[in-house]
Every structure is written in structure tokens, then in C-alpha cells.
Amino acid sequence: MGLTSDIAAAVATKVGAVSGIRGSSPRDPDTIPATPWAVVALPRVTISAGSWETMHLEFPLRMYAARVSDGARVTQVAYDTFDDVMAALRTGIQYGLSVQGVAQGLLDDVEFDKFWEVGGEIYQGWEGTLTVTVAAGRTWTA
Secondary structure (H helix, E strand, O other): OOHHHHHHHHHHHHHHOOOOOOOOOOOOOOOOOOEEEEEEEOOOEEEEEHHHHEEEEEEEEEEEEEHHHHHHHHHHHHHHHHHHHHEEEEOOOOOOOOOOOOEEEEEEEEEEEEEEOOOOOEEEEEEEEEEEEEEEEEOOOO
């Protein structure tokens, strides 16, 4: 696997390990096996090149808090998962990777009260952008 997929998998693993979150994946699922469930989608990448480069990987992070049919539980689960995920992403910044240079992980641009249909079910939750900054000397070969 490459750097981007390694980081996506590591972030999904870290988010999925947060207490109360039932699981996560580094790609959109066909069904949600249990809630709350997190998905780390394909990133937007920007690179400042040179002998020392900075790469910003902007991963959409979607939290399926609960099925809409779960009623009043949805809002509280959304808030609780956000607080817990925010804390988890600000600690252990290497995300368990051997890659040196993971300098920062910042969750921002968060929107609550989002709705999605997956596998014929309607889910409510929140969505934000996790920007992972990697700064390292790189040598590229073809």
C-alpha cells in the first residue's frame, strides 16, 4: 500500500477504536453493519514540492451516528462521537504509522445534522474534513 492508503487505513483504525464507535472503514460501505460507524473517504491532496515537501491530505470523515428511525438517540450520539473523535485525532498524531513526518491531524469544517441513505436505510450524523499534514524529505522514483 502507498502513503495515502496507509494514512486512510490508520485514521479509520484510530477512529474505529474510539470508545462507543462500533466500527469504521477507509471507503464507503454498501451497508452500515452497526452504528455509530465512521467512514474515511478518498482525500484531496496538495503538495508543496522540493527537497523537503509538505503534503496535506484532506480526508472527508463521515460519522453515521444512528438510523433516523432511532429517534431522539441520534443527536446525542452525534455530539458524543464528535467529542470523542476530536480528542482521539489530536493525540497519537502518527496514527500508528511507521511513516515519519505526520506532523498534524486537524478535524475542521464539521457539519452536523447530515443525512445519508445507505443500503436502503436513512442515517443521520456529522461530516468534517480531517487534514493530515505530512512533512518530510522525499525521493521519488518511477
